[in-house]
Ligand code: SF4
């Protein structure tokens with residue numbers, strides 16, 4: 001890469017031209033001369049509620065993600081609730097079930113003014129009775145009679161949404177008042193295909209999908225005047241639009257593109273933070289009803305909620321996002337870009353393996369990463385004895401797959 005180009009291949013001169021008058025370069029709702037939300041994190045709170053598609057549920061634009069919520073952290077949940085967060089997302093697998101327990105402890109007494117959603121992995125051959133037992137165990141832990149949305153978790157194969165037992169279960173559970181709506185969550189290689197399949201068959205009410213600026217071609221196009229120099233997840237924004245047109249609710253996750261927040265602290269000025277900029281980017285897409293993010297500290301919650309209400313992205317925001325992408329662009333797996341699919345002759349689920357690496361290395365939560373790694377269909381064990389030749393050029397983002405997968409297996413297996 002020449003000195004005049006960063007790791008994204010974006011010409012510095014082009015970038016200066018683009019960001020120097022970012023409001024003029026960007027079009028639509030995404031650009032604004034200045035952010036429309038307070039920069040300060042102090043006393044920040046939810047400033048916007050949106051409707052979750054056809055469910056009609058009113059949700060805070062920033063929701064509570066609890067994948068790393070541990071016993072004794074009820075105060076985090078209560079703090080978010082006090083600041084206006086009313087959408088709480090958990091799963092039966094998070095922190096080995098403790099997440100649901102903590103959410104249940106924290107929200108009892110306030111159940112009627114919040115939306116609580118949970119997830120479980122339903123496979124193509126699961127039967128309705130086992131799914132119902134799983135739901136009932138979640139309800140017990142959550143200390144509630146119902147969840148607002150019950151998600152099929154981490155779906156990467158459309159056939160998991162076709163299981164007739166899942167649909168019969170959902171119909172019965174709705175009739176019994178145990179769930180209000182269904183959804184699926186997804187962040188892996190075939191995400192766009194799964195979304196399209198769900199939309200075509202009208203199979204769920206809500207989508208929870210990985211979506212951030214690093215996946216959206218519009219981010220790069222805004223900086224390069226239409227030159228798509230980077231392979232991105234080109235089909236994802238349009239798939240979300242189709243889902244929205246169907247009336248499905250759309251919630252985004254993984255919005256921080258790996259959440260290497262400390263890398264960005266030296267560049268954050270005037271109270272503007274990278275995470276807030278990333279949230280505004282995601283929320284500026286009118287097809288997104290809200291986002292969830294793992295909340296692991298009081299100060300962090302305050303910082304995150306500083307972005308609530310934001311539906312436009314300023315030049316300052318863009319500068320932070322661009323800098324983050326330049327710093328991390330070739331060391332972050334988009335997970336759902338899918339360009340490496342089929343590159344491994346041994347069937348290593350590369351994107352999923354690299355997602356668990358992100359939990360361990362970027363989120364610094366090795367315990368969670370180990371649990372997620374153990375739950376994968378497949379592993380990176382084959383990488384231990386492989387030359388790495390088959391996947392050497394498979395990543396369109398320049399990631400050295402072989403160099404990352406083998407250590408991930410050693411660390412997490
Ligand atoms: S290093 Fe070998 S086994 Fe591992 S993903 Fe690449 S090709 Fe597959």
Ligand code: SF4
Nearest residue numbers: 333334337339340395
């Ligand atoms: S390894 Fe590269 S090609 Fe594969 S999903 Fe990640 S970013 Fe995409």
